[in-house]
Amino acid sequence: MPPTSNPTLRQRRLGAELRKLRERAGLTATGAAELLGVNQARISMVETGRTPISADRLRSMARLYDCSDDRLVDALAAMTGRRVRGWWEEYREHLPAALVDLAELEHHAVGVRAALILHIPALLQTTDHARALFQQVAPPIRQYEVEHRLTFRMKRQSILHREKPLSYSATIHEAALRMGFGGSVVVRGQLKHLLDMSELQHVTIKVVPFGADRFPSTGQSFDYVEGPIPQLDTVQLDTHHGGCGFLDAEAQLGKYRSVLDHMETCALSPDESRTFIQTLIRDM
Structure with a gap:
């Protein structure tokens, strides 16, 4: 080859x-x-x-x-052979390589556990919410770049709707839910979308409220991407320049698993989280 x-x-x-x-x-x-x-x-x-x-x-x-x-x-x-020419390959000339690699990583994963502090998880964002985020990137990006990133993000979400969907769990801080990206109409639509997604059997959403008495977080949003076996898990970190950082050393994986475990224990249950989000919508 x-x-x-x-x-x-x-x-x-x-x-x-x-x-x-x-x-x-x-x-x-x-x-x-x-x-x-x-x-x-x-x-x-x-x-x-x-x-x-x-x-x-x-x-x-x-x-x-x-x-x-x-x-x-x-x-x-199972990872050997020629590169799989998935849908993400068409974006390699338009987006940072790390973003395209993330889509490939998610495609082959068996599950994702996400921890979000200030943003809604990318895989759970509405089109309007994602567009509002991309339009506020600093320094600004051109409109065609906004559209490239937007279509790419929406296509990434297909892993939650395929015949054998990805198991997805997101622990989201209340701060992320209260961000006003795009204005009240967009925010309300985004919160309603979270409620809809939480009804899927393979999606779990848990909220960490401001009133939580403990919050063992790194302060950084990240995804813990589960491979076919634990040795092949990967941590994906969001970076300040909008790209992705990937970690796979055993000690690093253990650290972020521990952070996720602790965050989930101080979060509301899925049912309580749904009620919490419904209250936010009602009070808008």
């Missing part, structure tokens, strides 16, 4: 996991290459995601690295 100069997040993650397996086996890239009968450059290209590999080759590498975790090997094997 030909190499690529711009590997996706998914391809880079596969390579990184193979590098971890090699290092745990105590092998250098040169040593692994000799045992596999390839040159060292080939190993490096695979581990940086620039050269795709087949599932059979991956299993051979896993055996060489003495990996006995069958679930991990199976999950990695």
